[in-house]
Amino acid sequence: MNIDIERLKKNIIKIGSIGRDDTGGISRLAFSEEYNKAAEELKRLFEDNGLKTKIDPIGNVIGSREGDKDLPSIMIGSHLDTVKNGGLYDGALGIFAGLECISTLNDKDIKTNHPIKLVAFNAEEGSEMGGTFGSRVFIGTQYLKEEKLENKLTNYGLSMNDLKESTINSEDVKLFLELHIEQGGYLEQNNIKIGVVNGIAGITRYSINIKGEANHAGTTPMDLRKDALTMAADLLLKIDHISKSIGSPFVSTVGQLSIKPGAVNVIPGEVEFVLEMRDMDRKNIDYLMDEIIKYTNTMDEFQFKFDLLIDKPNVNTDPHITNVIAEICRNKRIEFDIMASGAGHDAKEMAAKVPIGMIFVPSKGGISHSPLEFTSWEDIENGTEVLLETILNLDDL
Ligand SMILES: [Zn+2]
Structure with missing residues (x-):
């Protein structure tokens, strides 16, 4: 018609x-x-x-x-x-x-x-x-x-x-x-x-907090640093890699990140970001979170905290x-x-x-x-x- x-x-x-x-x-x-x-x-x-x-x-x-x-x-x-x-x-x-x-x-x-x-x-x-x-x-x-x-x-x-x-x-x-x-x-x-x-798709969001150690950017040698931002960068690439391996329609995004103390001459001591995951299958969201937790458990020098913010099926x-x-x-x-x-x-x-x-x-x-x-x-x-x-x-x- x-x-x-x-x-x-x-x-x-x-x-x-x-x-x-x-x-x-x-x-x-x-x-x-x-x-x-x-x-x-x-x-x-x-x-x-x-x-x-x-x-x-x-x-x-x-x-x-x-x-x-x-x-x-x-x-x-x-x-x-x-x-x-x-x-x-x-x-x-x-x-x-x-x-x-x-x-x-x-x-x-x-x-x-x-x-x-x-x-x-x-x-x-x-x-x-x-x-x-x-x-x-x-x-x-x-x-x-x-x-x-x-x-x-x-x-x-x-x-x-x-x-x-x-x-x-x-x-x-x-x-x-x-x-x-x-x-x-x-x-x-x-x-x-x-x-x-x-x-x-369902939406699940976690706030992920990483604690390392803030320190002097001039006097702390590279091998003695606990830089929370480089740890976060490493984790984000890992998340991106796993997310791509899960395949469509699964998507994950980190669109927000905060660095503390946030000064040019201080090694970042703490980073917090929000990870958003969307999919038709809850199992994939749980799978990514499990992999993240497994990975972070091997990083003894840092402390990680995960807070569930939103979980819409x-x-x-x-x-x-x-x-x-x-x-x-x-x-x-x-x-x-x-x-x-x-x-x-x-x-x-x-x-x-x-x-x-x-x-x-x-x-x-x-x-x-x-x-x-x-x-x-x-x-x-x-x-x-x-x-x-x-x-x-x-x-x-
Ligand atoms: Zn609309």
Whole structure:
């Protein structure tokens, strides 16, 4: 079934103009004035397309299209907020592709059995409450007992009651679908048009502290040093080597490192860095940590301390939904591949309570979170048509 790519284009560019700066980047940060303006505009747009629409207390925009029968909803969505100086497509594309599917159903006067709900989430990219806040609260996995949460909420003019009022009954949802840009270069490099996502990688972060001995840079001979930084450098290369041997989709990154005392003429006595690991298979993460600990145990001159900071398990998409999406691509003769997502998404939170499916479209150069983020209209058209057919297929009773 053909969608109207010109209409989709017009809508995404219209909302994309809110928060746009001189560099062409978009800053529609969660809870900002720009976000609220975009949410109001989006609500009007949803209503113009026949959706009964509300903005919940935490800023999620929810549009509903009635179904023929009294059944749980097919839900589609992604996030409306952006990072600072972000691009046009991250998040927004999933919302506007969903809207275009609904407008096409309206044009063709097609009624579905299930109601369809379209959700634009707030605060996926982050706020003081952490990433994917909008979807976590929405589906009810926000940890309500978290200490200090209430204080953080106050900074946004929110209360615990607002969270409660923003949480839906997950039994009213049959499944959740999210179309998103890949944010990596795999699809483009391999000339594949659609990524059918089979899961979203888990994230584990450790803080690793290495203690050696700070000393005078001029008077301490090389063989008498306990330089925590050269030890860290050695360990980082080891980590890189093991990580490469594990193979894709496993990735590990050290993007933050601090050196103490941090003076040009003092041998570093202490180094601390954060190691982040992502994979679909928990065993690989444990394997790397075991190897690191085994290796550091042989380094008698240094003391090592490992602190687990974050441990979020991977989630799988629903196998039936994944098969349906793949089958639609096959029938439409669109090049596709089954792949894991290295980035977290709202769908990952939704998966805690409902079956999910995800469709990736190519990102030019694998770039995102930048004004240079780009996906061609042709790829968007393909992806949106696959999304629409997925909805219709899963609507069957
Ligand atoms: Zn995103």
